[in-house]
Amino acid sequence: MTEQTPQSQLSPAVNNGQPLLEVRNLKMYFPIVKGIFGKITGYVKAADEVSFSIRPGETLGLVGESGCGKTTVGRCIVRAYKPTAGNIIYRRADETNVDLAKVDNKELQTYRKDIRIIFQDPFSSLNPRMNVYEIISEVLRVNNMCSPKEMEYLVANTMEQCGLRPEYMRRYPHAFSGGERQRIGIAHALVTSPRLVVCDEAVSGLDVSVRAQILNLMEDLRRDMNLTYLFISHDLSVIRHICDRVAVMYVGKLVELADANTLYTNPLHPYTESLMSAVPIPNPDVRERKNRIRLEGEVADPSNPPLGCYFHPRCRYARERCKTETPVLRDMGNDHFVACHFADELELVGVRMA
């Protein structure tokens, strides 16, 4: 199993071209409120015209620096937020489509079991007053999904799949280590047999040896349960490891989307190039050979982004056009999308090979 290419691991459904989830022009604006009358003085554009699709069986990575809106996009998909505008087209199991951005809260309940989320911090995301059984079964109980007897069986079964011992079902979260807690978080997401799982920095808070265990577990579960992941992370090595395709965000906008290998070896957006260049490579021989790109300055303020291309103040290839005209995400062929005026001309380098 280990030697197979990512493509061959995908379910055949990928090839019929119908995405499981399609995000179109998603906008999520948070109002900035000032004064006692709640006057709205501006908006933080956390996600601005974001479009991408997730194919059944694949793992789509979403990367970017903190504050770029990747978590916001994830939360819109699980509908923790109601998007300001745009569509989230979800393809149901019976092959009909529904726009999750439009449905009301009541109807939304039917999709809550299909689309689940795994959170970053296994310490604050588990209720300390509930035992593991209560945490994992909560979603089943609230949605009246099964009888109490089945519930216990289902929870035990899911715990076992996630590498937890079902005997510990009545224990409280404090009795578990960080890695075990993250397993509880995963069991909590998977107990409803979802179709799409949003993993929001699911392995970022874990130690190296535990992180490897959890990554392997998630990969096994994806295969066994036919899952589709949206994997949000700022760690480019983890994304490379687990994702089939990767989307890069910068200040609320999608700047590049491509197959993982292509993106890492042949990026087309200058921001992606600088991200790749900043990744520390665990090989001491590489450091002498570096001609690194160092990004100057800071991430733009999403409530007051620069004109034109948001990246132009930090971009070393920026020209006049970049200061005035906002680039749109365009197809460069082979499913490689990029939002840069000069993507055809620039010769960018990918990740430094060890």
Place this chain on the structure above:
Amino acid sequence: MADNNNTLVQVRDLKIHFFTNEGTVQAVDGVTFDIRNGQTLCMVGESGCGKSVTARALLQIVHRPGKIVDGDIILYRKRSHNQTEEVNISKLEPKGSVIRSIRGKEISMIFQEPMTSLSPMYTVGNQIMETIRLHTKADKNQARERTLEMLKFVGIPRPERIIDEYPFRLSGGMRQRAMIAMALSCNPSLLIADEPTTALDVTTQAQIIDLMQGLQKDYDMGILFITHDLGVVAEVADNVAVMYLGNVVEYSDVRTIFHDPQHPYTQSLLRSIPKVTATREKLEVIRGMVPSPFRRPSGCPFHPRCPKAMPVCSQVEPHTIDLTENHQVRCLLYDKSARNSVREMAQ
């Protein structure tokens, strides 16, 4: 270990125990290492292995219920030309005047979270000036001058404005720069950086690492860099100490650690990291988890998770073995005499 004239700090057999209600935790259990002038020692290990506590011990800021119970921390203080004075930090009174003259002056520290380690009540400038005025004879204006200089030096744009800002107005990267400015304001000979880039984005991390390396060259500082990110280690380290449950299990220069690791823990750790350069395949894992500090395994503390464990590993605690002059490992695989003595006892 090495010639003494370039040694800045010598830590010998350091033991720090935490006396809690549930029992004694041996957080650091006999740690030995050297830090040399102008070099970076990286300390790697998973959470709970005692790396942060060791660093805090160098400043005598191990907080209760922790206590340095044994061992020496010798600091070679630079006096005038070629003159050094030895101070044993582990024997100093934590609130005494000697350690207070060392803290922030000769040894300073950058903490992991720039969000919580700056006081929200004072402006950035105020906090840096405090250090300067405490350790030098500078008056208010001179201290302010020096602070502006430092802020500029660490790459903060518009220092004249930032100096009067409160920390919450700065981004994470800027706050970490302000922390570095504070730590460097008195030209320390040793900088302790406890996960200085863990909370930062890759691009900011790269900026901060560059900055620290540049400063090290300029000032000939020794750096003790604590991290769990092996990519960062490969980039900054001269020497690496790998820690597991309160012991340094392997110590060598960075190339040896990455290309020819000898301890099974180092080997497994290196194999369990996902690489940007490699395509998708199953990661090797270290089975199990770091044991609870209250239930420290007998013998070698790593033996329950070790892929190369032998029956003797659960009985005998390994000692540090010199493989070469600059490569120490703490594992029974390399200790024939210990293995033989067990065999004799069994017979």
